[in-house]
Amino acid sequence: MMDTEIWITIGAIFVLLLLSAFFSGSETALTAVSRPHMHHLLKTGDKRAGIIAKLHARMERLIGTILLVNNLVNILASALATSLLIGVFGDTGVAYATLVMTLLVLIFAEVLPKTYAINNADRTALSVAPVVRLLVLVLSPLSDAVQVVVRATLRLFSVSTESNLGAISDDELRGAIDLHAETGSTDDQERAMLRSILDLDHVEVGEIMVHRKDIFTVDAGLSPTAILEQVIASPYTRIPMWRKKPDNIISILHAKTLLSAVKLQAPVTEKLDIPGLAAKPWFIP
Structure with a gap:
């Protein structure tokens, strides 16, 4: 082979290996990307x-397209390397080509890009997504044809081809919460709070709410001094206020708001409108 042809072939192999690395990394990044993070970015x-x-x-189409192109460039690179080394070493060039291309593809077109992509999945996926989308659109007919063959073959062995990639079960969420806690990002109290959200369907109202007869309330008709004494003696910061009868809740008094008003108007006088300081209550039918 001419020197020029050799260098052109080597250059072509190099470009094909770069393409292979790109597709390998893209596949890993797009499958390992954080769906919650992507959902947040989408919002x-x-x-x-x-x-x-x-x-x-269309995950099947995505994977099928990437694998199709990746295998194509790998096979083409190997074919060029084999042709090149046969021209240089004769028949033994086949063995040399097999050894060299195996190492190059394994290290530089598979392990290296996949390792980078798995450690930078979100950033890599966002970078390659536009290019991969264009590739999927162009090759979708061929990729769909491959998927038809794959699905038909799997059905022969009674293997389901229904995808559940979009569904996240309660067990997966619990596992994610536990894993997040084990990394030290949350404490036990936060983990228990997050896990309790998943159990809301099984929680009785009485387990999370205080019965009306046990609620500490204040009569709005009392004098400001009497109300202040009751609030100070109470261990609660938000206190329901009623008028005429305990069932007639008219407002919710925040202890901090009352104490701030008392500080501004000290000493306390009968002119202090404590019910006016309270917030409107919310009623849930």
């Missing part, structure tokens, strides 16, 4: 997160 208007969401909606 904030990040168009790239929207692209990733659309790609995930």
Whole structure:
């Protein structure tokens, strides 16, 4: 082979390996990307997160397209390397090509890009999403044809092809909460609070609410001095106020608001409108 042809072939192999690395990293990043983070970015208007969401909606097409192109460039790179080394070393060039391309593809087109992508999944996925989307659109007919063959083959062995990538079970959420806590990002109290949210369907109202007869309340008709004494003696900061009868709750008094008003108007006089300091109560039918 001519020197020029050799260098052109080597350059082509190098470009194909770069493409292979790109597709390998893209596959890893797009499958390992944090869906909650992408959902948050989508809500904030990040168009790239929207692209990733659309790609995930057709995950089989995405994976099929990337694998199709990745295998194509790997096979083409290996074929060029084999042709090159046969021209230089004769028949033994096949063995050399097999050894060299195995090492190059394994290290630089698989392990290296996948390792980087798995450690920078979100950032990598956002970067490659526009290019991958274009690739999926162009090759979707061929990718869909491959998927038809794959699905038909799996059905022969009674293997379900229904995807559940979009569903997150309660057990997965509990596992994510526990894993987050084990990293030290949350304490036991926060973990218990997060886990309790998943159990709301099984919690009785009486377990989380105080019965009306046990609630500490204050008569709004009392004098400001009497109300102040009761609030100071109470261990609570938010106190319901009633008028005429305990069932007639008219407002919620915050102890901090009362004490601030008392500080401004000390000493306390009968002119202090304590019910006017209280907030409007919320009633849940």
